[in-house]
Amino acid sequence: MKLLYRTVIALAVLFSSQVNATIIQNPVPGVYSEDIDGTGYFSVTGTSSFLTEILDIGEAFGLVGNVFGFYFEGADVTDTNNLHVVFDQTDAKNNQAVINLNNNIVIDVDNNSIQSVFTGAGDIGFFVFLPSFGNQIFFSDASLNVGGDFFGSFQNLNSPSTYALLFASPQTNGQIELTIAGPLTPIQRVSAPSVFMLLLLAGIWQLRRKSLEQLTKNNK
Incomplete structure (x- = not known):
């Protein structure tokens, strides 16, 4: 029984170590909802999406700016042809762009x-x-x-189809792109379900079964 308990605890620790600890903080509480879990993808409502770059950590430090863009779900993201630029290194804070799905283009509004x-x-x-920070992507x-997960999406409480898209640093939890x-x-x-979680649940069920068996024996 002790061995079984130790096994379950070990599995719990192993599972918890897989969980990313990066905290994605609400950029403007009261204006945006809390982070919507499980949202890595979006559908564009209609044929176009309008975007405004609020923060570029490279530009903020006077370095080469970030490149922000999008890709289609299922695309091979190791092929840069599938990474479509919305804001490049030269775009400044508050620059705007439009993803036009009708014409398959991104328009630099400015x-x-x-x-x-x-x-x-x-x-x-x-x-x-991030070309200025080790070419991380x-x-x-x-x-x-x-x-793990370094992205948060926050719904505008007054405009439900508008979202703050925020990337945070895995090293500092600080904002790197908004x-x-x-x-x-x-x-x-x-x-x-994670393999670790399935094993953990299996271990818990085994513990419960053993306890029930022992209880039954004691009551005989």
């Missing part, structure tokens, strides 16, 4: 020019590339990251 051209369809996820789909986008609809995925 320059009245085409930022990028893309192919594909379906739900979209977002990414941020993070995705809104946590399963594509090394180390973009306001809409109209969007978050797609919440129900994750398959």
Whole structure:
């Protein structure tokens, strides 16, 4: 019995070690809801989404700016042709862009020019590339990251189809990229049970079964 208890505890510790500890804090409490869990992808409501870049940590430190963009769910994100730029290193704070799904282009509103051209369809996820911080790249789909979930989505309480899209640093929990986008609809995925969680539940059930068996014997 002691061995079984130790096994269950070990599995619990192992499972908990898989959970990312990065805290995605609400950028403006009272204006946005708390982080909507399980949203790595979004559908664009209609044919276009309007985006405004609020924070670029590279630019904020006077360094080379971030690259923020999107990709279609299921695309091979190791192929940069599938990463579609919305804001590049030269875009400044409060610059705006439009993802136009009718014409498969991203429009740089401030320059009245085409930022990028893309192919594909379906739900979209977002990414941020940090050339000034070790060329790190993070995705809104946590399963594509090394180390866990570094993305939060916060619904505007007064404009329900508008979201604050926030990436946070796994080292400091600080904001590294914040973009306001809409109209969007978050797609919440129900994750398959973790192997560790299944083993943990199996161990707990085994403990309960053993306890019931012992109780039955004692009552005979």
